[in-house]
Amino acid sequence: MFAPFLQKHAVKSPTLLRAVSWALNGKAKMNIEEIKQILASWINEGFIEGELSVEPEWYVLWQPEEIEEINKDYELSKYAPGFISFGGNGGGELLVVNQKGEVFYMPSIGMSSDEAIKIAGGFKEFKGYMQQ
Secondary structure, eight states, X not given: OOHHHHHHTTOOOHHHHHHHHHHHHTOSOOOHHHHHHHHHHHHHXXXXXXXXXXXXXXXXXXXXXXXXXXXXXXXXXXXXXXXXXXXXXXXXXXXXXXXTOOEEEEXXXXXXXXXXXXXXXXXXXXXXXXXX
């Protein structure tokens, strides 16, 4: 459904095309490479840091090349398995995505899967809350 639109609008990378389609549909299993592609696209559009119209009210996106190191440093696989962090709010909370592509925020201190608060059904919805 979205693939023809994305192809028409210069999304030529098959990986990026698949990642964006999956994120828009919220149906597929997310992986770190797809998240990096989405972040790179948003950063290229000027979305790096800004207000969110939902909690936690502010976002700071990680640089794609830093994602693995940041997730390792926060030990997400240990404390919040099934989540990957792609940003934060600058005040101790992480922005994370689950395997389904749903977006949550959770505290970096006292982190656990149980503490994740859902804020968007997918990256498309989350991007709609972001301001530059």
